[in-house]
Amino acid sequence: MRSDDRPRIAFIDHIAQISGGEIALIRLVEALGDRVEAHVVLGEDGPLHAALRDAGATVHILPMVDSLRDTRKESVRPGAMGLATLRQSVDYLRGLRTLLRRIDPDVVHTNSLKASLIGGVAARTARLPVLWHIRDRISDDYLPRPAVWLVRGLSFLVPATIVVNSHETASTLPRRSTVIYDVVPPAPSLPARDSGPHPLVVGMVGRLAPWKGQDVFLRAFAEAAATRDLRAHLVGSAMFGEDAYAESLHALCDDLEVGDRVDFRGFRDDIWGELAQLDILVHASVTPEPFGQVVIEGMAAGLPVIAANAGGPAEVVTHDRDGLLVSPGDVSGLTRAIADLADDAPRRARLSAAGRVTSAAYDPECIATGVLDAYAAIDARGHRIDRLRRRFRGAP
Numbered sequence: 001m002r003s004d005d006r007p008r009i010a011f012i013d014h015i016a017q018i019s020g021g022e023i024a025l026i027r028l029v030e031a032l033g034d035r036v037e038a039h040v041v042l043g044e045d046g047p048l049h050a051a052l053r054d055a056g057a058t059v060h061i062l063p064m065v066d067s068l069r070d071t072r073k074e075s076v077r078p079g080a081m082g083l084a085t086l087r088q089s090v091d092y093l094r095g096l097r098t099l100l101r102r103i104d105p106d107v108v109h110t111n112s113l114k115a116s117l118i119g120g121v122a123a124r125t126a127r128l129p130v131l132w133h134i135r136d137r138i139s140d141d142y143l144p145r146p147a148v149w150l151v152r153g154l155s156f157l158v159p160a161t162i163v164v165n166s167h168e169t170a171s172t173l174p175r176r177s178t179v180i181y182d183v184v185p186p187a188p189s190l191p192a193r194d195s196g197p198h199p200l201v202v203g204m205v206g207r208l209a210p211w212k213g214q215d216v217f218l219r220a221f222a223e224a225a226a227t228r229d230l231r232a233h234l235v236g237s238a239m240f241g242e243d244a245y246a247e248s249l250h251a252l253c254d255d256l257e258v259g260d261r262v263d264f265r266g267f268r269d270d271i272w273g274e275l276a277q278l279d280i281l282v283h284a285s286v287t288p289e290p291f292g293q294v295v296i297e298g299m300a301a302g303l304p305v306i307a308a309n310a311g312g313p314a315e316v317v318t319h320d321r322d323g324l325l326v327s328p329g330d331v332s333g334l335t336r337a338i339a340d341l342a343d344d345a346p347r348r349a350r351l352s353a354a355g356r357v358t359s360a361a362y363d364p365e366c367i368a369t370g371v372l373d374a375y376a377a378i379d380a381r382g383h384r385i386d387r388l389r390r391r392f393r394g395a396p
Helices: 020-035 047-054 083-103 113-125 145-154 214-225 243-256 271-275 293-300 311-316 331-342 345-362 364-376 385-393
Strands: 008-013 037-042 058-061 107-110 130-134 161-164 200-205 230-235 262-266 280-282 305-308 324-326
Touching (some): 020 047, 200 214, 200 331, 214 230, 271 293, 324 331, 331 345, 345 364
Parallel strands (some): 008 037, 008 107, 037 058, 107 130, 130 161, 230 262
16 A cells, blocks of 8 residues: 555666666665655665665565576577576566566666666566666677677567666667766765875776776876876776686786785775775776766766766766866876876866866756656556656646
8 A cells, every 4th residue: 555645666676786887776766865665676685785775765685596696798699598597587587577566666667787678577567667777888899799689679678768877878779768877976075185295196996897997097007107106096896707807907016016006995885985085086998888977976076087088988078178088998098197187286176176067967866857757758658657647747
C-alpha cells in the first residue's frame, strides 16, 4: 500500500562495490531526495548498500551468482558464454521480475550496462516502463562487436527512454537519447595547501585499469619531475580482474626510478580530502571516457586540470580557459602540460578559478530536475503514463 503519492523509482545495479557509475548513483539518489520514493536492487551486498541507505533509498539485495555478476564484457560474443551462464541469466531475470512486481515502481531506472540488459528485460516482461541510464560508450573500442550489436538492437526494444551521461555516449547509440550529465556536488570547504616550500603534487584519481592510462601518466610525470620538485599521487585500486595492471605500475615506477616520489593511495572514500592534497589533477584515459566525473570534481575542488582530449572530458574542458587538453596516450604532450603548469603559478590560479565556474553546471538540483523531467516524459505505450504525468506535473 502506498504511503504517499511520490513516484516510486526502482534503480537496478548488478554490483555493490563503489566505482564511478555507483558514485553517480549515490549522488543522484541524494539529489532526488524526498521527491521520489527510491528503491535500489543490487546483485550483491557490499559498500554500496550502506551508502545508498544513507542517501535515503530502500535497498533490496537479490544475490546474483558470481559467475554471472563477474562475467566480463569480453565474454559477450558467440561461443564465449556457456550454457550454465545463460541459464543463470534466465533464473536471475525471473527472480528480478518477481521482485519488481512486488516493489511496483512507476519507473525502473537501470544504472549499469549489465543491469540495463537483465534488469531491462525483467522490467519489460513485468510490464513496467524502463529508463536506461547508459554510462558507457557502446562502441567496439570498448565492447566486443557482438555486445555492441546486442545493446544497440535492444535499445529499440527494451527502454521507454534512454538517458546518457554525455554527447559522446549519445553518439554511440542508434536511438535518440537525452544527455543528462552526472551529478557533481559543490566541493566542501577544503583546507588550504601549505604555502611553504613543498613539492608540487600531481595526481590521478580513478580505478587502476589499462584504459585509464596511469602508465601514460607515470611516464610523463617521470620526465617532468626529472628537473622539478614534484610528487605523484595515484588514488584508486584495481577492480574487475585488473590486479596485474596495478602490479605493473609499481614495476614501472621502479624502471623509471621514481618509486620514492609516487604514492599509491589505494581506494579512498574521501575523494575531496584526496583532491585537497593535490596541486594539479591529471586525467589520462587512452580510450575516450564516457563522462569523466573526476574532471568536474577536480574543477570543483579548485584544481587546474589536465585531461585527455577525447570523449566526455573534451565536452567539459575548454583548452587553456578552464583546463588543458592533451591527446590521449601522448606522453610527450602530457609531460609538457605538467611542466608548464608546474612552472607557472599564475596560470594554475587562472585555470583553477575558471574551472570552479564550469563545475557549477553539474549542480545536483540542475541534474535532478533533468532526471525528473525524463521520468515524467516517458512514453511507454500506455504504461502508467497518466499517473506519472499527474505526479510530476500536476496534470489533470
